[in-house]
Amino acid sequence: MAIKDLPVEECYIPGCAACPGCPATMALRVVYKALGRNTVKIIPACCTAVIESLHPHTSFDIPTMNIAFEAAAAGASGVEAGFRMQGKTDITVVAWAGDGGTYDIGIQALSGALERNTNFIYICYNNEIYSNTGIQRSGATPYGAWTTTTVTGKTEFRKEMGEIIQAHHIPYAAQTCIAYPEDLFKKLQKAKSIHGPKYVEIMAPCPPGWRFPMEKTVEMGTMAVETGAWALYEVENDKVTFNGRSKLILEGKIERKPIEDWIKYQGRFRHLFKPKKDIKRIKAIEDHIDQMWERYRKCYQ
Amino acid sequence: MAIKDLPVEECYIPGCAACPGCPATMALRVVYKALGRNTVKIIPACCTAVIESLHPHTSFDIPTMNIAFEAAAAGASGVEAGFRMQGKTDITVVAWAGDGGTYDIGIQALSGALERNTNFIYICYNNEIYSNTGIQRSGATPYGAWTTTTVTGKTEFRKEMGEIIQAHHIPYAAQTCIAYPEDLFKKLQKAKSIHGPKYVEIMAPCPPGWRFPMEKTVEMGTMAVETGAWALYEVENDKVTFNGRSKLILEGKIERKPIEDWIKYQGRFRHLFKPKKDIKRIKAIEDHIDQMWERYRKCYQ
Amino acid sequence: MKKYDVVTTISYPKKGAMGKTGNWRVFRPILDKKKCVKCLRCWIYCPEATIIRNKDDSVDIDYVYCKGCGICANVCKVKAITLEREGKKK
Amino acid sequence: MKKYDVVTTISYPKKGAMGKTGNWRVFRPILDKKKCVKCLRCWIYCPEATIIRNKDDSVDIDYVYCKGCGICANVCKVKAITLEREGKKK
Amino acid sequence: MTSADLVEIVFHGRGGQGAVTAANLLVAAALKDGNKGVQAFPFFGAERRGAPVRAFARISHDEIHLRSEVYTPDIVIVLDESIMDIVDVLKGLKKNGKILINTRAKPGEFDFSKKFIVATVDATGVALKHDILIGGMPVVNTPILGAVPKILNRVTLKSIQGIVRSKWKGELAEQNVKATQNAYDAVVVKS
Amino acid sequence: MTSADLVEIVFHGRGGQGAVTAANLLVAAALKDGNKGVQAFPFFGAERRGAPVRAFARISHDEIHLRSEVYTPDIVIVLDESIMDIVDVLKGLKKNGKILINTRAKPGEFDFSKKFIVATVDATGVALKHDILIGGMPVVNTPILGAVPKILNRVTLKSIQGIVRSKWKGELAEQNVKATQNAYDAVVVKS
Amino acid sequence: MSEVMIDTGNYIAAKAAVLCKPDVVAAYPITPQTTLVEGIAKYLATGEYKGEYICVESEHSAMAACIGASATGVRTFTGTSSHGLLLMHEMLHWASLARLPVIMCNINRVVGPGWNIWADENDSISQRDTGWIQFYCSSNQEIFDTVIQSFKLGEHEKISLPVMISYNAFILSHTSMPVYLTDQKDVDAFLPKRKPKWKLDPDNPITFGNIILPAEYEKVRFDMQKSHEYAKKLIPEISKEWKQRFGRYHGDLLEFYKCDGADYILLSMGAIGAESKVAVDNLRKEGLKVGLARVRCFRPFPREEIQKLSKKAGLIVIDRNISPGMEGALFTEVKASLYGYTDAKVYGFIAGLGGKDVPFGDIEKMCKKVVNSKAKHLEWFGLKGV
Amino acid sequence: MSEVMIDTGNYIAAKAAVLCKPDVVAAYPITPQTTLVEGIAKYLATGEYKGEYICVESEHSAMAACIGASATGVRTFTGTSSHGLLLMHEMLHWASLARLPVIMCNINRVVGPGWNIWADENDSISQRDTGWIQFYCSSNQEIFDTVIQSFKLGEHEKISLPVMISYNAFILSHTSMPVYLTDQKDVDAFLPKRKPKWKLDPDNPITFGNIILPAEYEKVRFDMQKSHEYAKKLIPEISKEWKQRFGRYHGDLLEFYKCDGADYILLSMGAIGAESKVAVDNLRKEGLKVGLARVRCFRPFPREEIQKLSKKAGLIVIDRNISPGMEGALFTEVKASLYGYTDAKVYGFIAGLGGKDVPFGDIEKMCKKVVNSKAKHLEWFGLKGV
Numbered sequence A, B: 001m002a003i004k005d006l007p008v009e010e011c012y013i014p015g016c017a018a019c020p021g022c023p024a025t026m027a028l029r030v031v032y033k034a035l036g037r038n039t040v041k042i043i044p045a046c047c048t049a050v051i052e053s054l055h056p057h058t059s060f061d062i063p064t065m066n067i068a069f070e071a072a073a074a075g076a077s078g079v080e081a082g083f084r085m086q087g088k089t090d091i092t093v094v095a096w097a098g099d100g101g102t103y104d105i106g107i108q109a110l111s112g113a114l115e116r117n118t119n120f121i122y123i124c125y126n127n128e129i130y131s132n133t134g135i136q137r138s139g140a141t142p143y144g145a146w147t148t149t150t151v152t153g154k155t156e157f158r159k160e161m162g163e164i165i166q167a168h169h170i171p172y173a174a175q176t177c178i179a180y181p182e183d184l185f186k187k188l189q190k191a192k193s194i195h196g197p198k199y200v201e202i203m204a205p206c207p208p209g210w211r212f213p214m215e216k217t218v219e220m221g222t223m224a225v226e227t228g229a230w231a232l233y234e235v236e237n238d239k240v241t242f243n244g245r246s247k248l249i250l251e252g253k254i255e256r257k258p259i260e261d262w263i264k265y266q267g268r269f270r271h272l273f274k275p276k277k278d279i280k281r282i283k284a285i286e287d288h289i290d291q292m293w294e295r296y297r298k299c300y301q
Numbered sequence C, D: 001m002k003k004y005d006v007v008t009t010i011s012y013p014k015k016g017a018m019g020k021t022g023n024w025r026v027f028r029p030i031l032d033k034k035k036c037v038k039c040l041r042c043w044i045y046c047p048e049a050t051i052i053r054n055k056d057d058s059v060d061i062d063y064v065y066c067k068g069c070g071i072c073a074n075v076c077k078v079k080a081i082t083l084e085r086e087g088k089k090k
Numbered sequence E, F: 001m002t003s004a005d006l007v008e009i010v011f012h013g014r015g016g017q018g019a020v021t022a023a024n025l026l027v028a029a030a031l032k033d034g035n036k037g038v039q040a041f042p043f044f045g046a047e048r049r050g051a052p053v054r055a056f057a058r059i060s061h062d063e064i065h066l067r068s069e070v071y072t073p074d075i076v077i078v079l080d081e082s083i084m085d086i087v088d089v090l091k092g093l094k095k096n097g098k099i100l101i102n103t104r105a106k107p108g109e110f111d112f113s114k115k116f117i118v119a120t121v122d123a124t125g126v127a128l129k130h131d132i133l134i135g136g137m138p139v140v141n142t143p144i145l146g147a148v149p150k151i152l153n154r155v156t157l158k159s160i161q162g163i164v165r166s167k168w169k170g171e172l173a174e175q176n177v178k179a180t181q182n183a184y185d186a187v188v189v190k191s
Numbered sequence G, H: 001m002s003e004v005m006i007d008t009g010n011y012i013a014a015k016a017a018v019l020c021k022p023d024v025v026a027a028y029p030i031t032p033q034t035t036l037v038e039g040i041a042k043y044l045a046t047g048e049y050k051g052e053y054i055c056v057e058s059e060h061s062a063m064a065a066c067i068g069a070s071a072t073g074v075r076t077f078t079g080t081s082s083h084g085l086l087l088m089h090e091m092l093h094w095a096s097l098a099r100l101p102v103i104m105c106n107i108n109r110v111v112g113p114g115w116n117i118w119a120d121e122n123d124s125i126s127q128r129d130t131g132w133i134q135f136y137c138s139s140n141q142e143i144f145d146t147v148i149q150s151f152k153l154g155e156h157e158k159i160s161l162p163v164m165i166s167y168n169a170f171i172l173s174h175t176s177m178p179v180y181l182t183d184q185k186d187v188d189a190f191l192p193k194r195k196p197k198w199k200l201d202p203d204n205p206i207t208f209g210n211i212i213l214p215a216e217y218e219k220v221r222f223d224m225q226k227s228h229e230y231a232k233k234l235i236p237e238i239s240k241e242w243k244q245r246f247g248r249y250h251g252d253l254l255e256f257y258k259c260d261g262a263d264y265i266l267l268s269m270g271a272i273g274a275e276s277k278v279a280v281d282n283l284r285k286e287g288l289k290v291g292l293a294r295v296r297c298f299r300p301f302p303r304e305e306i307q308k309l310s311k312k313a314g315l316i317v318i319d320r321n322i323s324p325g326m327e328g329a330l331f332t333e334v335k336a337s338l339y340g341y342t343d344a345k346v347y348g349f350i351a352g353l354g355g356k357d358v359p360f361g362d363i364e365k366m367c368k369k370v371v372n373s374k375a376k377h378l379e380w381f382g383l384k385g386v
């Protein structure tokens, strides 16, 4: 699949409230292309609740319901049941949430919806922070990163949401990244074609949140994958397949790039380089990624 | 370690409100023996909140705080911090919750506490139902089991909490069972000796909930392990070790017993045997356990 | 035990917090000391802590609180404990 | 589009729901059609959907809403898009 | 002070014996018998197997507005005589009140038979005879209901049996029906 | 109708230009200069890079009880002149009100200079000159404050510079201080 | 005549709900609501209930799922109690501001800690500011009738608001009483199909609930208030229609009992409201002119009806709740309603907190205290040992 | 003289909290509270705050963690707003019934949907039945002083209750104003070490919060009420002590402004309470005898103080909240307090819902409507297009 093959039709309408260079709208465009108009979206509090723009207008051209921060997946269970009871089983029900709404405050509703087999797609766009509220730590924030609530760098490692999701043994789960629109598109199309709960997580580098220039969103995504900080893979009924670069890394066909290559371009890691390079913490990050790949190799190869 | 080696001292006081044959009190006695008096316990709504008996009396001889159903782990984070700020770092902080309070309504607080590295032991006694409210389905209820909310048998498989916990990469996690008090004792002692978040889950067959005679609690636990429906293992810093019978099963040294041997003694599965044997559903249960062991073998051997 | 001077739900440890739960018993476990091999299985599995472990690892039953679940009888491998229907009068 | 008769927060799709966001622009992407190889990278990556994909896969820029993030210029491998500081008057 | 025709009943039993079911069946029968106002309710708490439990019933010709507990019953029904050692079953029983006990003893053997009208029936024996068992234990709550019409003319045995038939099916129902008849025939009332 | 000595100011800029910081620094300086009552606050909404933003300041000799928005400013400060094409910066400006604009143009070039007192200063140029840049972009919010004392005698350049020094450290502070001085010297006021 | 069913309040509520054919029920168990949910589960197993029953993992999610389902235009129902209701708090606001007519039974139970499963109305009274319509029932028949009526009310085009039907823990939820049922076809005839005011619909891609500016939000609140005001008219209409169709009637916003010529009128709710009838009977027999106005509907608050009452008699208010730092909520709102309108005497009692039984004898004593001019402005009745 | 700090309400609150040396802070971010939490995080990074800051995963857990920490006997603090507060609802009840003096700032923000981050007091007013003491501040100085005072109040042995300090979104939370600080040593001297009424302690193995029977639970409620009543005495004492020590004073339960000889007294809260002073100044200049009694403390409700006021003047109440189906909560409770006590005229206005600005001119108009006898009993002020 090439970029050219992606549909022209847009359900995202220009002129919204997103920051320039926003990864969320970048992803949303592709998501809408993959899912089509017969889709209903539930979104909890997150940047997207601002992005959609002010009442009485909206920048989204598919029906969208905002719901409380912790309630996206539960709301989706209700929406799905509501449509099903009306015989409208062709509508794709999507919950679209940030990492905060997924890893932290929304994990319970999500875990519940997966367990009770709700037929929906849960999409997490992961910018590794609470960006809507002005950059606080989330469960997805990586070790060492500055946020307004981790002023000297986060002291814990991020949750491995991918593994947590896999432990739920749902029919389809995938990790992708805004820098790979074809990958994103394919994964969502596949998710759409499968019955039951699906989970897709999109790595979404956020310029103001990570402190990089707004034109670099795509590069930051590419580097996340190339350094191995983020892996592209999909899981169908417990069968794991790595994709693209990540597959090559898994198979040892290419080396993953050093993590420094990525984090040094992000203001949120500045304190690891200035005034003095914090070798210990950088190594801790590197080691942690190594361990992750070791696990991947052990179970998924 | 033999039974004789377990301490005589009791922090559980006879004359409480538990049903005769209760697995929770059976486990609690051993837990208290393992942790000793310098322990503080937080319990959410669950049978234990009844077991402890009526105000102004209590059947527990260690300080115990009841907290809302979904809040055990969060409460524990607070308790731990409170003691630490007073320099009382020798107190073991324990959250003790049922499977409902762990798999379902409490999973968010739990996941959060694990991510933020709270130094505590979270113990889940898993009787596979909401027993305190009169036997409703929980995320831990196995496929096919009757409860008052799954009148014809549950249609979903239970959450694999053990795997979800492992995905959190905490320093120590373990599964044990009331039928193996030495195993339980050892695991809790080990948990106590490790800093950071620890998780221990105890299989706890419940006579009224599972509909078996009250003298059979221990046998039901043994059979859970021998049929492989439940595995005894521990995970230290991502290293998994299987214990006892489960180790032998993992290593293929013994066959796990057919699941029928266990479920046919439980009234909650009666509809799978009467009026006609429901071979399909029994096989589904059997297959599911097979898959689980396959996964275990793949990653943990 | 210090009593706190505050009107909220503070409770203090007490034996028989729910009363003499031995009253709930329908079956009564009877121990035959002669058969007992002091394996302590009944002691560790009793959900009520009503099997008393003596210094010499012999056991006794606390009938005031024993709820009569029968687990002790069931786990005893030498059948040193048997169950008897409770009589009209204790 | 049907309008619902209810006083709650119902909103309807609109181009420029936040106004003419082209006004936010500090830098202006300038497309050199001659250099363009129609790879459509700028189109798919533009976070604003303000790269217009024409029938022939050539592209145009919708300056009314383009926020000037510069991503299109950055992802164009043939440098067919360049950024210019916005002038005093548009 | 409430409606003069109101009858208030307290059931005593053990967790697992079905005192609440007994109260429910009784008032359902009473309704059939033209008592327009009926109520049945448990004492509100966690019921544990073997532990003493209580249930309540009210029967009246008019709609019952009462929502409070029964403090001064007209009738006490004891499903398990051993409960009498640990619970004061006579508490609040009205002067000239009646007490029906599942026992092999005769009314006169109870010293309170001087103060109250005592009725006795061996409901356990009846249950065993009709093979009404759950988990090997005799079920006494339906049999004992059969004795009630003898001390309370507001409910007929027929209605009780009708309710039993609507609650259970086939063989089981008939066994229970027979048991009620048996208990009805066997009850000894002494005033 | 409020206290006569109250001065109300509106700042216009773009997200990322630091209009709120400017308002905060200004009132901190005003406080130093003996204005006991001061206030600074943003227009309350999500600030996006490049999008028009507003901030407000109030300066008074007495405690300020006002909590409402500024509707009729005495002074308007425009950090980015291009904003004037899309926002009506003169909205509510009092008769004889003042407007300070970051521009290379002279006051007379603005047609509203007939109605209002217009002051202009090339704060962007000043910033570039003193190398006050963030991410390659000139920072204009501190420089332009240097021009304020010329149109508002309630705040002194000295206090503004003092506040700048307490907010930043070392080299950066000095560059900023110099920039304020520069702007102060360069501003052109026409009434 | 219609069929009589004798069962507990919870099973009756389940029966009523199922007759209304909700498309989606999402609920989470909590004592003493469990048997209500179990009732629905049973009807599902027997096929009598044909909708979807979503077993959620918390009450917060139960309400979220109901909101999601309701937003697709279908009929929804749920039930909870006490801590479950408290955990829903955020979503209660959500449902009402979204104007979604979720219908919910709440079994009034004490709020912990300590744990206490008995009757007390603090749980639902604490929700008085969430925008929900609130009924309090005093018999199983009223539960049955009110559940069905509530669907008509909440889904009415001029209302479009969620409705909470509260009844006391155990005293009603677990007490069997005879109830006259309404046939399915009669319920169908009484209850129009829901016509949603808005819905999620790919053919009409609206966005619900995005950012709304102050002036517009204010209108949302005002419209909500207008609907509450309208409900005060509609509730009596629905009660009347119900009475005409089925012959049963429990009052409108208030239920009056022996109020004619009363010197004092008792205002009470829930189970105490029923028990009060016994007290009134007894007091009347003793020659004391006391009547009862049982408060069926607490939201919208029956201001005008209470004003009317106060023209005739003094008022005695019993609250099974307390707003700490103030007083009983009914007492407060009654007085607020009357202020500047009458100078009728109004006395308040707090009774039955924590599930303490409030038998008719106690109610009589309260009334007598008032009648004999021995009552204080506000009193905690029967409090011992403090 | 003490140091002046010029900063936003949130940073001022953080500063005050840190001066009180809470051992544990557990909080979750929400606009517009975030800068408060960030303030604490910064003080933690600089070492000025030496306690533990628990980054929880939700507000429900934030309050649960504060409860857990407080139960070990230490001092705790948190902050939230709007939906965060609503999500805490269950745990708010928990903290108060457990008698744990958790101190919390709440930044009053509109409740959604739709999303709206501006000022409106429905969030905290909806918590009026949870047992918390509630303050409403109208300046950054008052925030600073009230946070410190609240620790003394909540932890007082006769109180032992949690305290909520509310202030308006943005209007205070994000507005910089000069504030006189109190030195650390002075705060230390003012604020005694917490002496917990009960605590988790291996040497004293109590169980907290198990099942409690009705009669005992009723006592728990009564004692709570007694403490609220006592707080009405203690709050003025603490204010007085504060004034004596530091010379600053914002009123007791109410703050009076130009009430002498007033024909009408305005009752308002929060930011409107400050803006009202400007309105009163202006009205007085015009010769209208209007004063202001700003409600600082809503729980316990200042019943007696308002009764006293009503003897002198008619009352004009402005509510930035509404209890749908009733009216503004302040209006209700004022009238309830006065019922049977006076026949003073009382008028209500609802204004500023959804964060709509309420400038002094509007307040003047409301007052003039009353003075000129053109006011209705209750009016939504300035509502357009409905």
Ligand SMILES: Cc1ncc(C[n+]2csc(CCOP(=O)(O)OP(=O)(O)O)c2C)c(N)n1
Pocket (backbone or CB within 6 Å): A045, A046, A047, A048, A068, A069, A070, A097, A098, A099, A100, A101, A102, A127, A128, A129, A130, A131, A132, A133, A138, H028, H029, H030, H031, H059, H083, H084, H087
């Ligand atoms: C109960 C509740 N708590 C807190 C908030 C405030 N809040 C809104 S969005 C948000 C952060 C969202 O983070 P994430 O889910 O990662 O989405 P992002 O903003 O990064 O897009 C927070 C904390 C809220 N709306 N509701």
Ligand SMILES: Cc1ncc(C[n+]2csc(CCOP(=O)(O)OP(=O)(O)O)c2C)c(N)n1
Pocket (backbone or CB within 6 Å): B045, B046, B047, B048, B068, B069, B070, B097, B098, B099, B100, B101, B102, B127, B128, B129, B130, B131, B132, B133, B138, G028, G029, G030, G031, G059, G083, G084, G087
């Ligand atoms: C918010 C809330 N919802 C529901 C309940 C009711 N409730 C109390 S305990 C319980 C079930 C507990 O199940 P589990 O955690 O498995 O413990 P068990 O009863 O089996 O011991 C439920 C549903 C509650 N107390 N709080």
Ligand code: SF4
Pocket (backbone or CB within 6 Å): A017, A018, A019, A020, A021, A022, A023, A024, A025, A047, A051, A127, A131, A132, A206, A207, A208, A209
């Ligand atoms: S903060 Fe990040 S995710 Fe949010 S709108 Fe801006 S760029 Fe997008």
Ligand code: SF4
Pocket (backbone or CB within 6 Å): B017, B018, B019, B020, B021, B022, B023, B024, B025, B047, B051, B127, B131, B132, B206, B207, B208, B209
């Ligand atoms: S229901 Fe089960 S877990 Fe609960 S007290 Fe009884 S035996 Fe124990």
Ligand code: SF4
Pocket (backbone or CB within 6 Å): B021, C029, C045, C046, C047, C048, C049, C050, C051, C061, C062, C065, C066, C067, C068, C069, C070, C071, C072, C073
């Ligand atoms: S019967 Fe049960 S309770 Fe009694 S001693 Fe044996 S095991 Fe313990």
Ligand code: SF4
Pocket (backbone or CB within 6 Å): C031, C035, C036, C037, C038, C039, C040, C041, C042, C043, C059, C072, C075, C076, C077, C078, C079, C080, C081
């Ligand atoms: S289990 Fe049997 S042998 Fe072992 S100690 Fe008990 S009674 Fe003795």
Ligand code: SF4
Pocket (backbone or CB within 6 Å): A021, D029, D045, D046, D047, D048, D049, D050, D051, D061, D062, D065, D066, D067, D068, D069, D070, D071, D072, D073
């Ligand atoms: S500058 Fe940014 S918004 Fe404008 S067209 Fe290019 S990518 Fe799109």
Ligand code: SF4
Pocket (backbone or CB within 6 Å): D031, D035, D036, D037, D038, D039, D040, D041, D042, D043, D059, D072, D075, D076, D077, D078, D079, D080, D081
């Ligand atoms: S990225 Fe460059 S080459 Fe590709 S379509 Fe855009 S302008 Fe043309």
Ligand SMILES: [Mg+2]
Pocket (backbone or CB within 6 Å): A098, A099, A100, A125, A126, A127, A128, A129, A130, A131, A138
């Ligand atoms: Mg995020």
Ligand SMILES: [Mg+2]
Pocket (backbone or CB within 6 Å): B098, B099, B100, B125, B126, B127, B128, B129, B130, B131, B138
């Ligand atoms: Mg359980």
